[in-house]
Amino acid sequence: MCELPSDLTKKINKTSNMQLIDQYGWLIPLFPCLSALILGFGLLSFRRGTRSLRWASAAISIAFLGFSMMLSFGLFWDQILNNSAHIYIWSWITTEAVSLQIGYVIDPLSSIMLVLVTTVGIGVMIYTDGYMSHDQGYVRFFLYLSLFTASMLGLVLSSNLIQIYAFWELVGMCSYLLVGFWFSRPSAAAACQKAFVTNRVGDFGLLLGILGFYWITGSFDFETITNRFCELLNNNNVNVSFAIVCSLLLFLGPVAKSAQFPLHVWLPDAMEGPTPISALIHAATMVAAGIFLVARLLPLFQNLPMVMDIIAITGVSTALLGATLALSQRDLKRGLAYSTMSQLGYMMLALGLGSYKAGLFHLVTHAYSKALLFLGSGSVIHGMEPTVGYNPNKSQDMGYMGGIRKYMPVTGVTFLIGTLSLCGIPPFACFWSKDEILADAWAKTPILGWIAWFTAGLTAFYMFRMYFLTFEGDFRGAQHSKNDKKTTSKSGPHESSVNMVAPLVALSVPTIFIGFLGAPLLLGETSSLLFSNWLHINDLHINENELTWTEFALESLPSVGIALTGASIAWIIYGPHASRNRNLIEFLDPQKEGILGVILNNIYNWSLRRGYIDELYNKTFISGTRSIANFFFLFDQWVIDGVVNNIGLLSLFGGESTRYGEVGRTTAYLFVIVITTFSLFGFFFLLS
Numbered sequence: 001m002c003e004l005p006s007d008l009t010k011k012i013n014k015t016s017n018m019q020l021i022d023q024y025g026w027l028i029p030l031f032p033c034l035s036a037l038i039l040g041f042g043l044l045s046f047r048r049g050t051r052s053l054r055w056a057s058a059a060i061s062i063a064f065l066g067f068s069m070m071l072s073f074g075l076f077w078d079q080i081l082n083n084s085a086h087i088y089i090w091s092w093i094t095t096e097a098v099s100l101q102i103g104y105v106i107d108p109l110s111s112i113m114l115v116l117v118t119t120v121g122i123g124v125m126i127y128t129d130g131y132m133s134h135d136q137g138y139v140r141f142f143l144y145l146s147l148f149t150a151s152m153l154g155l156v157l158s159s160n161l162i163q164i165y166a167f168w169e170l171v172g173m174c175s176y177l178l179v180g181f182w183f184s185r186p187s188a189a190a191a192c193q194k195a196f197v198t199n200r201v202g203d204f205g206l207l208l209g210i211l212g213f214y215w216i217t218g219s220f221d222f223e224t225i226t227n228r229f230c231e232l233l234n235n236n237n238v239n240v241s242f243a244i245v246c247s248l249l250l251f252l253g254p255v256a257k258s259a260q261f262p263l264h265v266w267l268p269d270a271m272e273g274p275t276p277i278s279a280l281i282h283a284a285t286m287v288a289a290g291i292f293l294v295a296r297l298l299p300l301f302q303n304l305p306m307v308m309d310i311i312a313i314t315g316v317s318t319a320l321l322g323a324t325l326a327l328s329q330r331d332l333k334r335g336l337a338y339s340t341m342s343q344l345g346y347m348m349l350a351l352g353l354g355s356y357k358a359g360l361f362h363l364v365t366h367a368y369s370k371a372l373l374f375l376g377s378g379s380v381i382h383g384m385e386p387t388v389g390y391n392p393n394k395s396q397d398m399g400y401m402g403g404i405r406k407y408m409p410v411t412g413v414t415f416l417i418g419t420l421s422l423c424g425i426p427p428f429a430c431f432w433s434k435d436e437i438l439a440d441a442w443a444k445t446p447i448l449g450w451i452a453w454f455t456a457g458l459t460a461f462y463m464f465r466m467y468f469l470t471f472e473g474d475f476r477g478a479q480h481s482k483n484d485k486k487t488t489s490k491s492g493p494h495e496s497s498v499n500m501v502a503p504l505v506a507l508s509v510p511t512i513f514i515g516f517l518g519a520p521l522l523l524g525e526t527s528s529l530l531f532s533n534w535l536h537i538n539d540l541h542i543n544e545n546e547l548t549w550t551e552f553a554l555e556s557l558p559s560v561g562i563a564l565t566g567a568s569i570a571w572i573i574y575g576p577h578a579s580r581n582r583n584l585i586e587f588l589d590p591q592k593e594g595i596l597g598v599i600l601n602n603i604y605n606w607s608l609r610r611g612y613i614d615e616l617y618n619k620t621f622i623s624g625t626r627s628i629a630n631f632f633f634l635f636d637q638w639v640i641d642g643v644v645n646n647i648g649l650l651s652l653f654g655g656e657s658t659r660y661g662e663v664g665r666t667t668a669y670l671f672v673i674v675i676t677t678f679s680l681f682g683f684f685f686l687l688s
Helices: 027-045 047-052 055-083 108-131 140-156 161-179 188-217 222-234 240-257 266-272 275-283 288-299 305-325 332-353 356-388 409-422 427-445 444-470 498-518 530-534 549-576 595-608 610-661 666-687
Strands: 087-093 099-106 520-523 528-531
Touching: 027 047, 027 055, 027 108, 027 140, 027 305, 047 055, 047 140, 055 099, 055 108, 055 444, 099 108, 099 140, 099 161, 099 528, 108 140, 108 275, 108 288, 108 356, 108 498, 140 161, 140 288, 161 240, 161 266, 161 275, 161 288, 188 222, 188 240, 188 266, 188 595, 222 288, 240 288, 266 275, 266 332, 275 288, 275 332, 275 356, 288 305, 288 332, 288 356, 305 332, 305 444, 305 595, 305 610, 332 356, 332 427, 332 444, 356 409, 356 427, 356 498, 409 427, 409 444, 409 498, 427 444, 427 498, 427 549, 444 549, 595 610
Parallel strands: none
Antiparallel strands: 087 099, 520 528
16 A cells, blocks of 8 residues: 655645745756856857856856855755755646646755765866866866756756756756767767767656656646555556556666666766766766656655566666676776766665665765766876877776876875775775665665675775776886887876866765764664764655664674675785786686686676677667668668659550550551451460
8 A cells, every 4th residue: 555644744845934045946056057158158159269268167167056056055954954845836837738837846855966966066177177278178168067067956956757857858968968078089979979869768768757657647746746646556546557667667767867777888988078077977967867866756666566676676787787897897987987887776776675865875975986086087097198198098098007106196095095985995985875775685685685795896896906907016108108109208197286186185075974974873772874864755654774883883794894805806916916917817817727717708708898788789779770771771762662663664665665556557557456366366266
């Protein structure tokens, strides 16, 4: 049975009771949108002058997003103090058949997402000023960043599915522009198209799901949809199978946007864009949008256990797949991209299990950790380019790195902090959230818990592999560049500028400390989670267990143990004492190690070739679509056009033959009649 929340009306304060700060929530997405409009107008009307005022473009973008960040913190603090939600709505389109409204909602979920997007966005914009300082599209990049941030902020504040869908598409459009920012590169142009097309598959499903639930409930509003659907379920007035299909179509949107299997293929190719946008996409905007939407719709999904199971299975499959595909990647950014895919799988697993707070907590801790790692990778790439040449195939290849910590100490230390956090090593941020997800998975579905636990070990292995290959040992770039005529310098990499290093240091702070919001605090004989106590949602009927420090420590031993095991294996294979050119297969030669070597060789090839999934898609969807298109082209050319053309030819030949036959001579007509008559007599004679 579906339970209606008894205190939901107490939770929602309508516009008359809103706090003063909440009345200005609509300004949060408006400020970055205004900066995008200002830069866009400048580029269209005063292109040369606007492109020369780079510092002004950066200042406008950072300042306007700073205003949004201050308002976001104000709303966040108001939520902590008042512990209530506010909705501001006004009519948009009203007819006899349909009534559409727009507005914004301020609740714990939206307020924490606002803080996340604005804080990470500010760091990325400051970092961009240094990273893109010599790029000709500097101003255009800030324009796209501002519009991208405004779209995500608008999505977070949306009060209904139609409004979310509009901002959902804006986020997709901005990602297309940013991933293909260097569109002169064929790889970047192909990557943005791949991301766009893949997300259209999910977005089409999302649209069908929205229309399906409007058909069921007659509303696009989150609260109304949930309440009416519960009433229909309780009264057996809804087709459950149809509702499940509509829910899965809704879920298809987050599957594509948050790079869940099988629509994950766009994410690693999206690394063709500049590194700052990679950090923003993977931390707080595009991929976070899918997790946010599932969290927003979880009160609806929880009424359909099959849908929850599919969400959990999709999440754990994505987590394991992403971890295996990251094992042997040579490109630093692609390795981090598969890491993001795996961590998003953890979040989706938690939401599918009903662990709402654990899933969102991991979204927050992962966002700061992954933003730190991506910006750190950009710092490495930026420092590598003068040594190995301005070639992304080399400046992002870990085979050309090694020992970079000696040249870039700040980048090295901050990258290590992000690595420790993502691996789930205490007391760093991701430890607290990932451990909670693992504990919930073991408690509710042991098989999913074992898979998630094994994935945690793979995470520690590939993350420390990336760290050791990049920052420890001897620098290999100079050796590779001896015969490279394009190399501009034979010295080692250099530390990045202050405006690139400062965001790394700033992001290290939440990466270290924000996890303590989820630490158990002793309150007499019971315990409490600061994050859980605040991030409540009344229309979720899920029991959350509170733990003491002792219970928490005992439950965390397996996750910490597997993480340390994975890190130790990475140390043995790729640590400072190991050969810098060594990889997993060279360490265990299949011909020398027998069946174990064959297994490792298959795993290596599976990982390096992306699980053969891209090849499968190329042979089925791409090649198959082209083959079908060629077939219909030939069918249209030779059959459809052939019939029409042949009828015309027959008419032409018939007319020509008739023209030569109709000569107007009596002797010729008599000759034809005689020949025809004798032929008929002969035919009938033979038949008789």
